[in-house]
Amino acid sequence: MQDLLREGTDKKLYVDMGGVLFTPYRGDTGETEQEATYIGDALWQGIKTYSPIILSAASSTKARDEKLAQIQKHLGSGVPAKFVNTGAAKAAFAAGGNVLVDDKQDNVTAWEAAGGVGILHDARAVQTSIDAVAAAMS
Numbered sequence: 001m002q003d004l005l006r007e008g009t010d011k012k013l014y015v016d017m018g019g020v021l022f023t024p025y026r027g028d029t030g031e032t033e034q035e036a037t038y039i040g041d042a043l044w045q046g047i048k049t050y051s052p053i054i055l056s057a058a059s060s061t062k063a064r065d066e067k068l069a070q071i072q073k074h075l076g077s078g079v080p081a082k083f084v085n086t087g088a089a090k091a092a093f094a095a096g097g098n099v100l101v102d103d104k105q106d107n108v109t110a111w112e113a114a115g116g117v118g119i120l121h122d123a124r125a126v127q128t129s130i131d132a133v134a135a136a137m138s
Contacts, residue, residue, distance in 0.1 A: 011117075011137055012098045013047065014055035014082075014090070017067055019103030020121045021054075021075075025063070038074040039123060046130035047101070050137050054081035055090050055100065091116070099136045101129055 018025040021040030044052075054071055058064035064083045071079055084090055087107040090100060094116025101119045102108050108118030117136045121129045 010096065012093070012096075013050040013052045013133060013137060014093055014098060014100045015043075015047070015052045016090075016100070016102040016104075016107070016121070017054060017056040017070070019123070020101055022070060025067070036070060038070070040074075042126045043101075043121075043129060044075065046126070047133045050133065052079075052101075054079060055093060056081065056083055057085065057087045057089070058083040059085060099133065101133060 015021060018036060021044060022036035022038055025036045054067075054075075056067055058067055067083070068081060071081055082093065084092070087102070087104055088110045090102070090107055091110040091114035094100065094111045094114035097115065097117055099117045099119065100108065100111045101121050102111070103121045103123070105120060108120045111118040119129055119132045119136065
């Protein structure tokens with residue numbers, strides 16, 4: 001079934017961490033310590049057939065390392081991840097109609113302006129995001 005879902009598409013699916021798969025990181029709100037709780041199991045289970053790539057802003061090596069540890073702990077060591085300095089910099093990966101699931105409107109807007117498909121995620125409406133990913137990846 002996974003092959004049927006992905007057949008005919010070279011689009012990549014990128015997924016944000018804070019506010020999407022995890023509670024917002026303190027670094028996302030200007031604080032320095034990174035703490036987050038995994039909240040994304042339903043979303044992850046609904047989209048993992050599309051081989052998502054984590055795309056997250058990390059302003060320091062420490063923040064990146066802590067996020068990598070969270071990915072490995074909750075999603076597994078085989079999940080690819082890319083880090084950028086700011087949320088707006090995520091748009092560098094949008095080309096070719098790639099898809100981003102993010103909880104910040106500014107990031108989604110920048111992504112779409114760069115040629116990608118942006119999905120504004122609301123943790124209270126996970127199925128809506130899953131359905132939007134399925135439509136965007138088809």
